[in-house]
Amino acid sequence: MVFGGLVWILVASARVAFPPDQGWVMFVSVFCFVITTLLLILYTAGVQNSSTAWMAVDVFYHFIAAVFYLSCAVLEASDTRFRFIFLNQVLKINIAASVFAFVATLLYTIHAVMSILRWKNSS
Template sequence: MDDHSRSHTISTTTSSFSAPTTTTVGYDKNFLRTPPGVLIVAEIIFGLLVWALIAGTSYFRISAFGWVLFVAVFYWILTVFFLIMYLSMAYTRMPQIPWSTVGLCFNGSATLLYLVAAIVDAASVSHGKDHHNYNSWAASAFFAFVVTLCYSASTYLCYTAWRSRDQGP
């Protein structure tokens, strides 16, 4: 019997443990219309105002503004990173990462540290009442509290997503 006349059977199996991954990075144009998308954009805008209002002054005269500036810039950069991840849908290429837990931890820590920074910012403004940067520092304190509210709302949304993920369908 010829080798070419035999039929060959090839069987394949798939594992139920492998998660589907995409090979291309997409663009989620509707993300910015969702509550998490709106909150991330607000966090970026108000966070930029916090650190720009401080960085544009002689903040080094009052050392507490260094802490506020660190928190504002640190979380601003990470929030921009998360916005890019969500808009590009790059997170779908990494299904092994528990994104709801990551979002909960990130937004929870941002809420806590921004609250401390906002209080420090507001308390430090009173030290500079006679300083020519007073208005910028007062505005940065106001926006620091606004960003804290945005991150706390994001924390709540992440908590509900995390909670529903753990409870199953």
Template sequence: MEQPPPHEPHQPPPDRPRSHTVTTTTSSSFTGRFSSASSTLAYDREFLRTLPGLLMVAEIVFGLLVWTLIAGTEYFLYPVFGWVMFVAVFYWVLTLFFLIIYMTMTYTRISQVPWTTVGLCFNGSAFLLYLIAAIVDACAVTKELNSHNYNSWAASSFFAFVVTCCYGGNAYFSFVSWRSRTLQ
């Protein structure tokens, strides 16, 4: 058996026949999918006219007041207010997320998720943790603690109870929706 002679390192390898034909194709499947996906994005204006929608907007507005009133103070010196900040910011972000889901009707396209159960768990946990945070916030507000921040902390405590009531209302509506879904 004869082996081909090795080529020397300074010499290029032997020429191989190459194809000089370049084939390009264009596909509109991506643009077609993109345009069809964006055209199916729905907007539910009627959701904001329902009581759960109005409560959700109130949760966002008053929740924003809770955490901005505390964030403008030296809350980090008192661990109690750190807990209230955590609850307020955490549920504010999640409520904003759920508002977007309900406004764009994304829940109709993700049918694998039991949305009534998710809504019940979310609103129930928000009610419970906000109630604890509001009570802790109210108990921690004293004039002796820091008179400079007293008004902000007192106002945040008031709005924390308002948000708690809103989440309680939405927890009730979520329970009614969940209960009617499970009875079907």
């Protein structure tokens, strides 16, 4: 949630060369932030009760979030590279957003793999 929130904040304050790319990155970061917060609240409330259906939802969501964040990280890094090469501007905010998007991708991937292992062990 922390890194996703950082991506959201940094992308909102960044300038990009291609506004549709920024729109996709904002959509994914806000969507994943909201759904992750909702899942955290549900898990804290104990709604899942160690159900295999909830484990499947957890695996599916974190896999989709990892794929979405990977696409965002690549788009953000591509836009940052484009602006740096062709417009010759210092883009610290865009670079930070790219880095945090890659970190969020890594964390969602790790959580998805851990959820798969937990799901296999419970079956």
